[in-house]
Amino acid sequence: MAVIDLLIVGGGINGAGIARDAAGRGLSVLVCEQGDLGGATSSASSKMIHGGLRYLEYHEFRLVAEALAEREVMLKIAPHLARPLRFVMPHVPSLRPAWMIRLGLLLYDSLGRLSRRLTLQGSTAIDLSRSPMGQALQAAYKKGFVYSDVTVDDARLVLANARAAHLLGAAICPRTRFLGARRENGLWHATLEDAGGRREVFARALVNAAGPWVAEVIDALPAGTGKKDGVQLVKGSHIVVPRLYQGDHAFILQLGDRRVVFLLPFEEQFTLIGTTDVRAEMPEATGISTEEILYLCRAASRFTREEVKAKDIVWSYSGVRPLHDDGQNNPSAVSRDYTFVLDSTGKVPALSVFGGKLTTYRRLAEAALARLSPWFPKMGPAWTDTQPLPGGDFTTQKELVARLQGNHPSLPPAWLERLARRHGSLGERVIGDAKSVADLGRDFGGGLYEREVEYFIAEEWAQTLDDILWRRSKSGLFMTPLQQREFGDWLARRQG
Numbered sequence: 001m002a003v004i005d006l007l008i009v010g011g012g013i014n015g016a017g018i019a020r021d022a023a024g025r026g027l028s029v030l031v032c033e034q035g036d037l038g039g040a041t042s043s044a045s046s047k048m049i050h051g052g053l054r055y056l057e058y059h060e061f062r063l064v065a066e067a068l069a070e071r072e073v074m075l076k077i078a079p080h081l082a083r084p085l086r087f088v089m090p091h092v093p094s095l096r097p098a099w100m101i102r103l104g105l106l107l108y109d110s111l112g113r114l115s116r117r118l119t120l121q122g123s124t125a126i127d128l129s130r131s132p133m134g135q136a137l138q139a140a141y142k143k144g145f146v147y148s149d150v151t152v153d154d155a156r157l158v159l160a161n162a163r164a165a166h167l168l169g170a171a172i173c174p175r176t177r178f179l180g181a182r183r184e185n186g187l188w189h190a191t192l193e194d195a196g197g198r199r200e201v202f203a204r205a206l207v208n209a210a211g212p213w214v215a216e217v218i219d220a221l222p223a224g225t226g227k228k229d230g231v232q233l234v235k236g237s238h239i240v241v242p243r244l245y246q247g248d249h250a251f252i253l254q255l256g257d258r259r260v261v262f263l264l265p266f267e268e269q270f271t272l273i274g275t276t277d278v279r280a281e282m283p284e285a286t287g288i289s290t291e292e293i294l295y296l297c298r299a300a301s302r303f304t305r306e307e308v309k310a311k312d313i314v315w316s317y318s319g320v321r322p323l324h325d326d327g328q329n330n331p332s333a334v335s336r337d338y339t340f341v342l343d344s345t346g347k348v349p350a351l352s353v354f355g356g357k358l359t360t361y362r363r364l365a366e367a368a369l370a371r372l373s374p375w376f377p378k379m380g381p382a383w384t385d386t387q388p389l390p391g392g393d394f395t396t397q398k399e400l401v402a403r404l405q406g407n408h409p410s411l412p413p414a415w416l417e418r419l420a421r422r423h424g425s426l427g428e429r430v431i432g433d434a435k436s437v438a439d440l441g442r443d444f445g446g447g448l449y450e451r452e453v454e455y456f457i458a459e460e461w462a463q464t465l466d467d468i469l470w471r472r473s474k475s476g477l478f479m480t481p482l483q484q485r486e487f488g489d490w491l492a493r494r495q496g
């Protein structure tokens with residue numbers, strides 16, 4: 001009977017992050033994910049690695065300080081997926097006085113410096129009536145502030161962690177559902193189900209990183225394992241419209257309901273607008289509602305010169321935040337910090353993860369393993385803050401793109417640039433022995449070639465159209481409906 005150390009339920013950012021960390025410390029790991037890796041909340045975020053300026057208003061200093069430090073870590077270990085972003089905040093005197101914003105930004109910068117801010121620029125005031133950064137805004141917004149955070153490809157960050165875990169020996173099992181587990185003879189006996197049927201796995205410890213499904217997984221454990229009322233489900237949606245403004249900065253827009261909405265540059269030709277906070281009953285994300293669309297269009301249009309209309313929307317997505325329930329009634333005010341519930345009945349531990357952010361997944365993984373360390377005394381020390389994620393071992397994106405374009409002068413330069421952003425130094429593996437465009441195989445449109453699709457399938461566990469067009473890549477944004485249909489037909493034939 002083969003016994004593994006850790007069975008991780010959930011292949012979102014937290015499950016994948018814990019798997020990578022644990023595998024690197026010498027534990028044997030299996031991750032089961034009922035759908036696609038990162039297919040739930042972890043690919044539906046605002047794609048920011050951020051301290052969370054607004055959390056300062058809720059006095060979440062621990063979370064903010066930890067999150068600020070992670071910005072620099074992420075730029076270092078995933079330079080292909082993460083990049084610095086300047087955020088412009090138009091001043092709205094009726095909502096918050098300028099001194100309050102200045103104080104908040106001072107605190108943000110100071111906490112950032114304390115926690116090793118090395119490369120990101122500090123905050124400053126800005127005259128929006130003169131700066132190119134203010135051009136997209138209505139003339140009424142004259143003053144503003146600029147500060148730094150980081151943006152990341154969330155879905156690919158999950159994959160990079162899963163891939164790293166896999167390279168370190170972890171078994172990564174997407175489309176494999178955890179049905180339940182019982183304690184027997186000092187081990188977890190867990191039942192998993194995939195397309196091939198059911199099987200049992202035996203593990204010394206179980207990690208419940210099921211995100212919005214954390215309570216369902218607790219329900220599938222012996223009675224009394226953990227407490228399942230610790231999660232509050234809050235849905236958030238985003239819309240994508242054709243690029244609203246020039247420049248590679250983002251906007252943080254303060255609204256009258258004490259919320260903020262972000263406008264973010266997205267995939268070069270688009271602007272991402274989000275998000276909403278709507279209490280949810282179910283862990284599955286239902287699509288964006290008409291009210292959410294109206295809310296986001298109105299929020300943006302209050303600030304932008306050009307009105308944002310529902311008919312401009314080219315894509316939208318929704319996700320459910322699995323927030324740690326801290327008794328708050330207002331969904332925007334619920335803490336974004338994480339917490340664990342450890343149940344060690346019979347000395348067989350189950351650790352359930354509540355809350356957390358994409359930003360803090362790496363620290364969450366370290367904290368999770370610290371909680372499990374009594375059961376694994378030989379486990380190695382924390383290591384993930386300095387080791388690049390797969391594809392992240394290069395100096396600058398510019399240098400990497402130049403290298404790829406220099407090595408492959410006959411391949412489309414724009415494709416190589418995208419490849420560098422998606423795969424980093426692993427771009428060379430995607431290219432393989434291709435010498436010309438013809439060697440890239442079928443051109444599906446939107447910059448997607450057969451060769452990269454084969455790589456997604458062979459190396460990144462991709463199976464479906466959504467996996468490929470919306471998570472491994474964002475090619476769906478650049479393809480016509482006909483091209484998407486033709487790709488779907490090709491994929492169906494390819495998958496037999």
Ligand SMILES: Cc1cc2nc3c(=O)[nH]c(=O)nc-3n(C[C@H](O)[C@H](O)[C@H](O)COP(=O)(O)OP(=O)(O)OC[C@H]3O[C@@H](n4cnc5c(N)ncnc54)[C@H](O)[C@@H]3O)c2cc1C
Nearest residue numbers: 010012013014034040041042046048178211236357358359
């Ligand atoms: C709208 C929105 C915007 C956000 N923006 C940001 C942001 O900009 N920055 C940031 O830092 N954070 C952001 N977040 C928060 C962040 O996205 C989440 O904290 C994070 O993705 C949660 O990851 P997770 O791994 O816990 O959950 P998930 O990604 O949901 O992963 C859990 C996985 O468990 C799987 N699973 C569940 N049950 C089972 C089972 N029985 N068997 C097998 N698998 C199972 C699910 O299929 C799922 O894939 C945002 C969240 C939302 C919703």
